[in-house]
Amino acid sequence: MSLFTVARDDFKNARRSYVVLGVVGVLTALVALIFVSEINVYDHPYRTLFDVSFFMFLVFPIVLAPLTYLAIAGDRDSGAIKYAMGLPNSRAQYVFGKFVSRMGVAAAAVTLAVAVGLVIAFAAFTNAPGVARFAAFLGVSLLAAFAFVGIYIGISAVTASRSRAMLGVFGAYFLLVPFWFGFLPVIGLPDLLDTVADLLGTSIANDTQQFIRALSPATSYLFSTQIVYQGLFPTPYESLNAQIGNAPDKIYAKAWFNALVMFAWGAGSMLVGYLSFRRSELG
């Protein structure tokens, strides 16, 4: 059971630092704040979940960065890896033990944040929240956590120093969240693709653009939250109807496809990280 031992040691070590408290506290506090500030704005808690999903899309991957980027690179930097790998742990047990521990923290943070939101919704919103909708929201958020924890731990496994791990993790965030989605004006993958298409004298169909956007775990997370609102449309909320209500019958708008994209990013990154770490030198 040495994967368990690695995970437990890592979890204990992290728990006693401020990083776990910080991640769980910050996420819970911000989600609670969104709910509290919308008590008198919307009657339906699901409308607040819609705002929370945008917040999660943008901020959750940032919150996960400090939790994860040093998981392996930090051990290599400090020399603690000589302790863990001097014991008869395999490289796989070490890498996946780290993943299990940090994923556990991320899952706890998401669960607590959604639970606190649910409690506020029950206590203060005009209409009672749908527990199943909150559960669905928790489910896709856990998948997003899996994707980003996997990506970040994978990067941590590939890098040997703190600075490179930090650069890698923030690079991945920028690439996968604002750039891929096209959140920033001009600097974005959709604009880039359009420009390239223009130069080639062609254009990219809207569906193709959307499909490409959905290949990022962050965008897929955003698209996947549509399962939270099933059976509600048309809602009294225009923006929700406009953005989620008319999901086209395309593959990129299917929850299973979005789930698959998130899972593939998390699992694929861990696999790449492990394969790199398996061959890496710890001297």
Added chain:
Amino acid sequence: MPAIETDGLTRRFGDLVAVDALNLTVEEGEVFGFLGPNGAGKSTTINMLLGFLKSSDGTATVLGHDAQRKSRAVRQHTGLLPEGFSVYENLTGREHVVSAIQTKGADDDPDEILDRVGLEPAATRRAAGGYSKGMQQRLALGIALVGDPDLLILDEPSSGLDPKGAKLLRDIVREEAARGATVFFSSHVLGQVEQVCDRVGIMNQGTMTAVDTIDNLRERIDAEAVIEADVTEVPDTDPVAAVDGVREVTVAGRTLEIVCSRPAAKMPALRALDDVATVTDITVTDASLEALFEQYTGTDSGASDANGATPQTAAASGGDAA
């Protein structure tokens, strides 16, 4: 079956050959001192024995397992005190040992181990990140002892230890050897290994320059005694130089330096000198193990690398000898 056997083990980092075709055999049950100045390739060798680093060439077998491909089997039966080790800051010392026991599937009592390496019970329940270097080193030694390993690999184990800690380390090495364990003790300070090791290997610039028993080394050292004698008037030194076992007589002012190649030659040489001159004072200097070590690690290895050797020997003799 030897505990450690390497055959042409080589490690290159770019153009630098850190370990150059090393052939090393450490027999089961022996305490082997692995000596050499900083940068000699000792830690690189150890890291290859544990599978932390890949070899560029050659093979290494530890406890009958291929060190590169069966590193987990090696580590299951090896206790390691690594160089550049660091603890998990927020775990207590005791938790480190408990995890080591669980990972190895051993049935040791963690408190017994921690007591053995001299960590106070109160300290073992504090976060190891607050430990002094010496305490961390004791903890690392404790972790290495978990599961009564067949082989102990100790890389610079005395660094950071006070004299009491260094003595404890020597006692533990002797106890482990008495139990039948093989101990591979790496150090850049000869004084730390000479008291416990059966054999020493001296490594320099990636190659093993000498492997011998401590007793043989001592014999060679006894062979190198130097008598300095002050005389009232410098005599003809030929009768002294003619004494069997005297290798060389040199004169500096009114001081004669008589180099003997055998310990038994000292008294006859002094008598011969007394016959031809009035001796006012003598000092006898036995060449130390340190001097021999210096000799093997570069000082006498020729003019071409004399420059390179100076800092190494300084490091070798200026360390934290306990």
